[in-house]
Amino acid sequence: MLEQRPWLKNYPDEIPSTLTYKNQQVQDYLKRAAEDNPEKIAIHFMGKETTYKDIYESALKFAGYLQEIGIEKGDRVAIMLPNMPASVISYYGILMAGGVVVQTNPLYMERELEYQMKDSGAKAIITMDILFPRVTKVMPQTDLQHVIVTAIKDYLPFPKNLIYPFIQKKQYGIVVNVNHEGNQHLLTEILKQPKRELKEYDFNSDDELALLQYTGGTTGFPKGVMLTHRNLVANAAMCRAWLYKTKPGQEIVLGILPFFHVYGMTTVLILSVMDANKMVLLPKFDAETTLKTIQKQRPTLFPGAPTIYIGLLNHPDLKKYDLSSIDSCISGSAALPVEVQQKFEEVTGGKLVEGYGLTESSPVTHANFLWDRPRVKGSIGVPWPDTDAAIFSMETGEALPAGEVGEIAVKGPQVMKGYWNRPEDTAETLRDGWLLTGDLGYMDEDGYFYVVDRKKDMIIAGGYNIYPREIEEVLYEHPAVQEVVAAGIPDPYRGETVKAYIVLKEGAKVSEDELNKFARKHLAAFKAPRLYEFRDELPKTAVGKILRRALVDEEKKKLNNEQEKRA
Template identity: 60%
Template sequence: MSAGIPPWLSHYEKEVPASLDYPDIPLHTYLENAYKCYPDHTAIYFMGKTMTYRELFHDMQLFSRVLQQLGVKKGDRVAIMLPNCPQAVIAYYAVLHIGAVAVLTNPMYKKRELEHQLADSGAKIIVCLDLVYSNVVSVLPRTDLEHIVVTAIKDYLPFPKNVMYPLKLRKEGVKLHIPREPYVSYWDDLMKQPDLPELEKPYIDSKEDLALLQYTGGTTGLSKGVMLTHANLVANVEQARAWFHRSRRGAECILAVLPFFHVYGMTAVMNFAILLAAKMVLIPKFDLATVLKTVNRLRPTMFPGAPPMYVALINHPDLKKYDIRSIKACISGAAPLPREVQERFEAITGGRLVEGYGLTEASPVTHANPIWGRRKNGSIGLPFPDTEAKVVDSETGEEVPQGEVGELIVRGPQVMRGYWNQPEESDNALRDGWLYTGDMATMDEDGYFYIVERKKDVIVASGFNVYPREVEEVLYEHEAVKECTVAGIPDEYRGETVKAYIVLKEKKDVSAEELEAFCRERLAAFKVPRKYEFRDELPKALTGKVLRRVLVEEEKKRMQETRD
């Protein structure tokens, strides 16, 4: 990108400014503002239970006092291991409210992953669901944890669901044994204490003080703790509000299917909703029938998600029974958005679905297509306000000519401070203020960016670079393909071979030979998959992102067993 005005600015919607004035406030101030301006508006809808902003703010302050009583001080790390439920929102904002640092932890973690995250962060307290207590207590001796706060889904269910829920668990054979130990407290008991000490509100420097340690797999080794300040998170949510310029404060309803423990759901759903004083409809786990019924009944206006969620929705056999036309704007992240999915979703809802891009190290959003302006198929869109981006040679850092492939690097107010206790990794990722994303990309003449592939996911077959996304886009054009992913599997002759994993639409059929012929008409020979595997489903993270590495690991294991 040559010096001067970045080309993308001329393609911003006229309502979106190139630069913003960011309030110098801690992130949790947004919840206080929502309470003051819209105290009686619904903040949360959860399985029939509603909470107003007055009630949410009250419970947040109450849990802030609970945490201080348990000894949490400014700068201490508090882990939150919860699905999307009221307690997750309350605990998150309470931790920030007292100057502590939230460590959002996936409830699906196995013991090894959980132990690493808790030990590395030095978390002092964890708030967890009763269903995962056994995993937490098993790693307790090898962490700095001093206290476990246990809560249950039933704690915020309306009557009679709160009574029926334990019966349902027993019927399913779920047995929970949580002993009365000094280091264990129950959420309900803590929130009903009569004489909690007065809240001590420490001074928080939004630019210097950490709000979040968010763990990411990164490109190598064990997950790293991304250090995000209050200012980082405030900047990203303000950028999102500017991008969604038609959003109305106090009038939106956001479907909260993306998990809050993932940085995408945390910013694009929870923080964004609180900033807008919107109603959040919390869904703990993506279940298509539940989503369709909820949209039909509660009429959400926004549905941030991931491509597999939209794929599942548009292919549901009973979709015509539901009215989902309340949805007016969606941003899709975590994985590439196929053009066919985008077009069909918009035709069904009448709303807008655009692809965006981000990474944990940037709070996370750095790019998005204009919601109501010009978007380009296959593009992640334009950099957010105050966000610089360019494509460079990974080794030299020199900018590559327009249209050529290089590593995407970004710089902006949402970019992390660094990795927790990992100065060398921080120096490698952050150079002169630029974040090296690890994603290979191109930029066109208008300043629209295109992710070609992650550096680690590029397939090298017989010396040629094959970018899985390009092949996947072609496969999605076939009328029988519902979902697909492409990976490079070991090959003694070619180094790697391109393999496609396919999920077919209901009542559709196609052979590997037919798919190969279809691809050969549209792709250079070296890009055409040599192998095809038809599956009922693809392995996915809770965000909906397909776990390509799991498929590659399965392949390597099969090959090893064959040799043995």
């Protein structure tokens, strides 16, 4: 089946099976966009717009300043920012200086931040004023030598820039003042300075690191994924080929997915610049703000995650907003429930399809077709150009035929170089050029792939293998359910038992008994949840992925406490 690559017969004529990749750096896209479209709007941010020329000039100044303070080729520089103009300027500026970007979640607390800075060996970090105290506390324990500070107000139009500090003080309870001196630097001051001549370095896109992107750490300490310029350029080119009906330079891209998540970075930060499209950036997801932004700014491309689409669909005032500008959406980071997909397409008139990938593959490897092909229910789609995929047996490690469940493995130019300073983990995950994803799934006769679950999330109850995603798909069909996650929790008799955590739609009511009857109507008895818990919200990552492992850990803690009390 693999030799035949059955998925290629499904490709529309407009999508080539293989692409040509230039030996170039990611920042070359910004240079070209600024040269070809200098006055084109690159960023809309909270009412203020910035051109490609201005972004490029700012990135050049930032790059020169980094070299001036001692950043050399291969040095790691961290970005700890939400989506804002400074995150675009600093990303491309670090690459121009020859540095390696370390994307860092602004929600990280001191322990998490210290771990990542130590592990990456970052020499400098750019962050927000309100995060400055957190950064300075960890600096003595790390290799950080410089901290560069920016602020939301610096990128707001008048009079918002004057009002925002008061809003920030009310929201966070602090006002931070940083002086541009010593090892503390202000981005506003840096950008007032003249451009410096940049040192030139030898470059090979196959080997040259662009990014250390840390995995979420939901299954242990986060690992730094080494992504090269070649990896990122290749995945962006694949994405452009997949979106063959879009018009470069004419699209408006909604940037809600955070750039510190690899999916947002590739599909918004890199692809938008590659095509000189306009980015509409939001520093965080808020359903009402997003609906207002869509109505006013008229975005056409909307990469997102299921929880974002769910949040919008369940807003009580959804019908008041015009979302008809949205043409194309690829959902990633978690399974997309079919009900959500159908409803979102009804509301917008656009296309929403599920894709698949992981940090280690820059990130996309599969997606459904947006146009010219019928929808395949429940599938993550087919491999992208130049991407091979297979299902390997967990027992023998050999490729399995169509229809059999095993571990999904992928191979292609977007696959990482390896894990930073972790040769054993690299050897375990990369085998003979194949990236073992840790996801269980199967391929059908036509080359469409299906994820049944994470290998580590599979529930084994009474000897049966149970896949949480199957249970969740069923419960999402209940009209009262807004969000659901199923998990295996400790059970003294069955080993594990299935528990469903439910968030209800606003104003909806349903009993545990009613949900149980509904589940058992659609699932075999051994798969149906034995326990239900209703919650106001579910624990999530910054990109909106539900943290199943956090719920399991809660249950284990409860069980341990009960056992200690009995003892």
